[in-house]
C-alpha cells in the first residue's frame with residue numbers, strides 16, 4: 196500500500212486511497228490514524244495538517260470522492276489546497292486532465308494547469324457552493340443574518356477591521372487588516388476563542404486576516420479550525436478573494452486573476468458571477484514530496500512508523516522552494 200505526502204502552498208497532507216485497501220479503514224481507525232500520523236511528535240515526516248481520504252464516489256458524475264480529516268479528527272467539508280493534490284493524484288491514476296471530484300457538499304470541477312515552474316505541477320479547482328446566511332455557517336449573536344464588509348466590535352473593539360463571513364462551504368471569518376504582521380496576536384487570539392465553545396460560532400470557524408498589497412494582490416494568513424496556524428488555506432484564500440471583491444470592488448474586479456500570497460507560497464484565484472451566483476476558482480501547486488510504502492496491516496493497527504515503512508523523497512520540494520524564493 197502506498198501513501199503520498201503532498202502539499203498545496205505547504206498546507207501538507209497524507210493522501211490515503213481507501214480504494215486500494217483489501218479492507219477499508221473503519222471510521223474509528225481512520226480518525227485514530229489521522230490523529231497519530233499528522234501529529235508533529237508521533238507522525239512520520241513531521242506530521243501534516245490532515246489526511247485526504249479517497250473513496251469510491253457515490254455520485255455517478257465524479258471520478259472519486261475526497262474526504263478531509265483534520266489533525267484533531269474532525270472532518271472538514273472542503274479543502275482547496277488538498278483538493279488540488281487529490282486532483283493530481285487522480286489525474287495520474289486515471290490519466291485524465293479534467294473531471295469532477297465528489298466532496299461532502301458538492302461535485303467540484305478540477306483541471307490540470309500549466310506548471311508554475313519546472314517540476315512544480317499545478318491544478319485548478321472549483322470552490323463552491325458559497326453561502327453568506329448565518330444558518331449555513333453557522334454563526335449567531337452578531338446582530339445580523341449576513342456579515343459583509345463591516346466592523347465587529349465583538350472581535351475587534353477598535354472597530355478598525357472590516358469583517359465578512361462566508362461558507363465555501365466550510366466556514367470562514369475574514370478580516371482586512373492594515374498590517375498582517377502587526378495583527379498576528381489578534382488573529383491567534385480570535386482563532387483560539389472562536390474554536391472553543393463560544394456564543395458566535397458553535398461549530399468553530401477558520402479565521403483569515405488579509406492585507407491588501409495592491410490591485411488584484413493580497414496576503415492572507417489563516418488560523419484553521421481543527422488545526423491552528425497553517426502555512427496556507429485554499430478555501431480561506433478563495434473566500435478572502437470574494438470578500439476582497441465585495442469590500443474593494445475597484446481593486447478586485449470580477450473575472451480577473453488575483454494573486455494571493457501566503458506564508459507557504461502563492462496561489463491564483465478568480466471571482467466570477469453567473470446569474471447572481473458567485474463562483475470561485477483556485478489555481479496553485481500540487482506537490483508530491485514523499486511516497487510512503489507501508490503494509491495495510493500497519494494502517495489498521497495505527498502503527499505507521501519510520502521503521503515499518505519505506506519512504507522515498509521526490510525532487511519536487513526542492514523545485515517548489517526554488518519557485519517561491521523567486522516570487
Ligand SMILES: N[C@H](CCC[C@H](N)C(=O)O)C(=O)O
Nearest residue numbers: 271274275276365428429430
Ligand atoms: N486547509 C484547507 C481547509 C481546511 C478547513 C478545515 N480546517 C475546516 O474547515 O475545518 C484548505 O486548504 O482549504
